[in-house]
Amino acid sequence: xxxxxxxxxxxxxxxxxxxxxxxxxxxxxxxxxxxxxxxxxxxxxxxxxxxxxxxxxxxxxxxxxxxxxxxxxxxxxxxxxxxxxxxxxxxxxxxxxxxxxxxxxxxxxxxxxxxxxxxxxxxxxxxxxxxxxxxxxxxxxxxxxxxxxxxxxxxxxxxxxxxxxxxxxxxxxxxxxxxxxxxxxxxxxxxxxxxxxxxxxxxxxxxxxxxxxxxxxxxxxxxxxxxxxxxxxxxxxxxxxxxxxxxxxxxxxxxxxxxxxxxxxxxxxxxxxxxxxxxxxxxxxxxxxxxxxxxxxxxxxxxxxxxxxxxxxxxxxxxxxxxxxxxxxxxxxxxxxxxxxxxxxxxxxxxxxxxxxxxxxxxxxxxxxxxxxxxxxxxxxxxxxxxxxxxxxxxxxxxxxxxxxxxxxxxxxxxxxxxxxxxxxxxxxxxxxxxxxxxxxxxxxxxxxxxxxxxxxx
Numbered sequence: 001x002x003x004x005x006x007x008x009x010x011x012x013x014x015x016x017x018x019x020x021x022x023x024x025x026x027x028x029x030x031x032x033x034x035x036x037x038x039x040x041x042x043x044x045x046x047x048x049x050x051x052x053x054x055x056x057x058x059x060x061x062x063x064x065x066x067x068x069x070x071x072x073x074x075x076x077x078x079x080x081x082x083x084x085x086x087x088x089x090x091x092x093x094x095x096x097x098x099x100x101x102x103x104x105x106x107x108x109x110x111x112x113x114x115x116x117x118x119x120x121x122x123x124x125x126x127x128x129x130x131x132x133x134x135x136x137x138x139x140x141x142x143x144x145x146x147x148x149x150x151x152x153x154x155x156x157x158x159x160x161x162x163x164x165x166x167x168x169x170x171x172x173x174x175x176x177x178x179x180x181x182x183x184x185x186x187x188x189x190x191x192x193x194x195x196x197x198x199x200x201x202x203x204x205x206x207x208x209x210x211x212x213x214x215x216x217x218x219x220x221x222x223x224x225x226x227x228x229x230x231x232x233x234x235x236x237x238x239x240x241x242x243x244x245x246x247x248x249x250x251x252x253x254x255x256x257x258x259x260x261x262x263x264x265x266x267x268x269x270x271x272x273x274x275x276x277x278x279x280x281x282x283x284x285x286x287x288x289x290x291x292x293x294x295x296x297x298x299x300x301x302x303x304x305x306x307x308x309x310x311x312x313x314x315x316x317x318x319x320x321x322x323x324x325x326x327x328x329x330x331x332x333x334x335x336x337x338x339x340x341x342x343x344x345x346x347x348x349x350x351x352x353x354x355x356x357x358x359x360x361x362x363x364x365x366x367x368x369x370x371x372x373x374x375x376x377x378x379x380x381x382x383x384x385x386x387x388x389x390x391x392x393x394x395x396x397x398x399x400x401x402x403x404x405x406x407x408x409x410x411x412x413x414x415x416x417x418x419x420x421x422x423x424x425x426x427x428x429x430x431x432x433x434x435x436x437x438x439x440x441x442x443x444x445x446x447x448x449x450x451x452x453x454x455x456x457x458x
Contacts (some may be wrong), residue, residue, distance in 0.1 A: 001176040001226070003136075007436070008079070008227070009085050013405075016338075016384065022138075023057050023129050025310075028252070029056075029058055029061055030061070030106060030108065030109060030110050030135060030136075030454075031061040031062070031063060031100050031101075031104045031106050031109045031110070031111070031386055032057070032061065032062055032096055032097065032110040032111075032112060032251075033053065033063045033065060033096065033100055033109050033111050034062075034063065034064040034065065034111070034113070034117075034118030035065055035093060035111060035112070035113035035114070035118070035120055035361020036046065036064070036065070036066075036067070036070065036113075036114060036117050036273050037113075037115030037117050037123060037141075037235070037238075037369075037410070038070060038072055038115055039112040039195070039289045040069050040070060040072060040341055040387075041066055041291055041363075041365045041367065042064035042065060042066035042291075042363045042365060042386055043064075043271070043363045043364065043365035043387065044114070044235070044238075044239055044387050045064040045363065046064075046361050046363050046364075046457070047239060047241070047261065047433060047457065047458065048112075048238070048239055048243075048244050048247075049062045049064065049361070049363070050261040050358070050359045050361075051241070051244045051248075051258075051259060051260075051261060052244070052262050053257070053262075053359060054256075054258055054260065054261055054262035054359075055257055055258065056259055059360075060104075061104060061106075063096070063100050065092075065093065065096045065292045066143050066272070066365070067084070067089065067092055067290050067291060068290060068292055069082055069083060069088075069290055069291075069418075070084075070116075070161070070290070070291055070420050071083045071084070071087075071158070071235030071289050071290075072084065072086075072158050073157075073158075074154075074156075074157060075156035075157060076156055076157065076158045076165055077156060078156070082289075082290055085223065086119060086120070086123055086143035086158050086165050087123075087394045089116070089120045089123070089196055090120050090123040090124045090127065090128050091123070091128070091158075092120075092386070092411050093111075093120045093124050094124050094129070095119070095126075096277065097109055097111075097133055097134075098123070098132040098133075101133060101434060104384050107133075108132075108133055108134060108135040108140075109127075109134060109135070110134070110135060110136045110137075110207070110251055111124075111130075111132060111136070111137050111138070111385050112137075112138040112238065112247055113135050113137075113138070113139055113140065113142065113238070114140045114141055114142070114235060114238030115140075115142055115143070115197070115234065115235075115238075116142075116158075116159075117238075118139035118140070118142025118144070119142060119158060120299050121134075121137050121139065122137070122139070122142075122169050123143075123165075123169065123319065125137060125184055126169060127436070130184070131181075131183065132287065133186065133388045133419060135166065135185065136184070136185045136186075136187070136250065136251055136357060137180075137184050137186050137187070138186070138187045138189070138247050138250060138251075138339065139186075139189070139219065139221075140187065140188075140189045140203075140237035140238030140239075140243050140329060141191070141195055141197070141198075141219055141234045141237030141238060142219055143159055143161075143197045143198065143214075143218060143219060144166070144170065144179070144188070144212055144219050144220070144221050144437055145161045145166065145170065145203050145218040145219075146159055146160050146161020146162070146163070146167075146196075146212075146218065146349065147159045147161075147197045147204075147212065147214065148160065148161060148174070148202065148205055148207070148212040148213065148214060149161025149162050149212065149213040150162065150211075150213055150247070158325050159194070159197075159213060161213065161218075163273060164398065165186075167278070170221075172415045173223070174223075176222075177222060178222050178223025179221045179222045179223055179224075180221050180222075180223045183225070183248070185225075185227065186221060186224035186244070187224055187225040187226070187227060187247070187250045188219050188220050188221055188224050188225070188226050188227065188230075189219075189227045189229065189230070189237045189238070189243050189246055189247075190216070190217065190218075190219040190220060190226070190228055190237055191216070191230070191231065191232045191233060191234070191236075191237060192216060192226070192228050192229070192230045192231065193216045193221065194231050194232060194233050194235065194392075194395075194413050195216070195228075195232075195233060195234045196233065196234050196375070196390075196412070196413060196414040197217050197218075197234055198214060198215070198217070198218040198219055198234075198303075199212060199214065199216070199274060200212060200215055200216070202212065203412070203414075204412075204414050208424045211445070213296075216427050217452070219237070223239070224430045225250060225305075227246045227247070228431065229242045229243065231395055232389075233389050233390045233392065233414075234390070234413070235387075235388055235389045235390065236357035236388070236389045236390075236413075236415070237289060239388035239389065240388070240389065241259040242259075243358065245259050245261060245388070245421055246257070251295075253368075260306070261359060262358075262359075263334050263358040263359065264358065264359045264360060264424075265334070266333045266360070267329065267331070267332045267333070267357050267358070267360050268328070268329045268330070268332070268360045269328055269329065269330045269331075269357060269360065269362075269364050270326065270327060270328025270329045270330065270333050270361075270362045270364065271326070271327060271328060271361070271362060271363055271364035271365045271366065272291075272324075272325045272326050272327070272365050272366075273293070273294045273297045273324050273326075273327060273344070273365075273366050273367075273368065274290065274291050274292055274293060274294050274324045274325060274362065274365060274366070274367045274368075275344060275347055275365065275367060275368045275369070276289060276290075276291075276295070276368075276369050276370060277295040280374070288313045290368075291365075292325075292356065293321070293323065293326070294321060294325050294344055294346060294347075294368065295321055295322055295325060296320065296321065296345065296348075297320065297321045297325070297342055297343065297344035297368065298315075298318070298319070298320050298321075298344070299318065299319050299320075299321065299340065299341070299342050299366065300315040300317070300318045300340075300341045300342045300343075301315060301316050301317040301330055301332075301338050301339070301340055301341075302314075302315055302316060302338065302339045302341070303316050303333075303336050303337070303338060304337050304338060304339050304353070304440075305337075306337045306440065307415070307429075307440065308429050308440065308442075309326075309339070309353065309440040309441045309442040310428075311339065311430045311440065312430075316330070316338070316351050317330040327361070327366075332357055334355075334356060334357060334358050334359075335358055337353070337354070337355070337356055337440075338353075338354060339351055339352065339353055339441070339442075340352040340354070340364075340366055341365050342368040344368055345382055346370070346448060346452065347368045347370055347399065347450050348368065348369055348370055348371045348451045349444070349448075349449055349450045349451075350368040350369055350374070350450075350451055350452075350453060351441065351442070351444055351450065351451070351452045351453065352366060352453050352455055353439050353440070353441035353442075353452065353453070353455065354455055354457065355437060355439060355456070355457045357403075369451065369453075371446060373449060375393075375419075375420045375421065375446065375451075376420035376446070378443065378446050379421070379422070379423060379424070379425075379443075379445065379446060379447070380421060380424075380443035380446055380454040381420070381421055381442060381443065381446045381450075381451040381452070382401070382420050382421075382422065382441065382451070382453075382454065383417055383418070383419045383420075383428050383452070383453045384400045384406055384417060384418045384419075384420075384432040384434075384439075384453070384454045384456070385416060385417040385418075385453060385454070385455050385456065386416050386417070386434060386456040386458075387416065387455065387456070388458070389413070390414055390415055391405070391409040391413075391415050391416065391418060391434070392409070392411035392412065392413040392416075393409050393410070393411055394411045394422055395413065396434060396435055397433075397434075397435055397436075398432075398433055398435065399431070399433045400418050400420060400431075401420055401422065401428075401431060402431070402435075402441075403420070406418035406420075406432075407419070407420055415449045421446075422443060427442055427443050427444070427445075428442070428443055429441070430442070430443060430452070430454070432456065434456050434458075435458070436447075437456055437457065437458050439454040439455075441453075441454045
């Protein structure tokens with residue numbers, strides 16, 4: 001275990017080293033604003049934030065926004081309940097950047113986005129005044145030339161390469177034909193061939209066997225620094241150690257001291273409880289994705305046995321959320337494993353199992369769910385999920401409840417979760433493994449409105 005004195009010395013050394021001409025000074029480390037992708041949450045940036053902190057970036061200068069309505073409209077110009085237009089998405093980002101500038105006193109920020117988050121970043125810099133408030137823009141897996149570029153096909157959608165939104169953003173900015181312009185410095189990060197939304201075949205957009213007119217290089221932008229990392233998937237273009245290393249090097253002009261996460265002795269956790277809402281157009285669907293706070297939810301945190309998932313005593317922390325849905329602070333042991341249990345009217349009692357938290361985090365977001373109609377007769381319902389990447393049997397070593405590959409995981413990185421409905425009368429332990437990370441949770445009776453989620457961190 002690294003002592004607090006050693007850790008502080010390491011961070012101090014890193015900050016002093018950052019004072020060179022190619023990197024941020026100790027007095028003026030630029031704030032970084034992280035922008036998640038379509039349907040996602042601020043929580044996906046947790047490990048990236050930890051890596052920046054482990055290299056001396058002050059915690060108070062790392063901000064991950066949590067868009068209330070993170071899904072794009074089917075047609076950008078047509079209002080759609082619970083979804084946002086490109087203009088609304090950009091306006092939210094602009095407001096968040098202004099808050100960060102005010103809070104920090106900084107003149108400019110760094111923006112780093114994944115997927116749709118990059119659309120908002122580009123729109124803000126080109127059309128919302130971000131050319132003055134942004135020093136660096138880093139786009140991981142952003143479909144800058146569309147997930148498809150077929151004339152006449154869904155061109156009202158913001159992800160159409162032949163639609164007005166991307167065509168306007170991609171219009172040449174100078175005589176060289178650059179798609180980006182200064183004074184902002186631009187970088188894109190993409191996979192060599194493993195990004196589900198940069199594929200020449202339409203498999204992942206429901207058009208198997210049909211050309212998309214998009215290549216593996218679709219996320220690149222002319223005039224930007226374009227980085228290619230082999231075999232990473234769509235989310236890993238932003239959330240992986242390799243993406244962090246590229247981003248750190250781009251901002252500071254040098255390699256990070258470490259891509260590992262340096263543990264802290266005192267870990268304090270907090271975050272928000274949210275829930276999958278009900279669509280006003282299809283109330284039975286129960287899959288209306290949002291990041292709205294869930295007031296009146298009860299959260300309990302239990303320390304568990306790492307070998308069995310069984311609870312070790314009563315709740316170590318409990319809270320009923322207020323109107324902001326926020327919970328914490330909870331002081332956790334950095335070597336302990338915990339079960340987070342969320343109960344709220346109209347939702348399943350959701351049991352989240354996580355790996356130990358090596359560092360403090362304010363973006364531990366717990367998105368509770370409802371039991372789907374197809375699962376209501378199952379004795380137990382358990383999901384293994386990897387928010388920061390996908391499950392690829394051709395690339396990853398993984399198992400779920402002894403099944404290799406996990407049910408539903410298919411070749412090609414395009415599936416982020418696996419669900420099982422075990423049989424048997426007695427509660428028992430269930431194990432999820434992924435590239436060395438191992439989670440153990442418990443079954444809970446679905447008939448009593450329980451479900452379990454084994455959420456991978458790495």
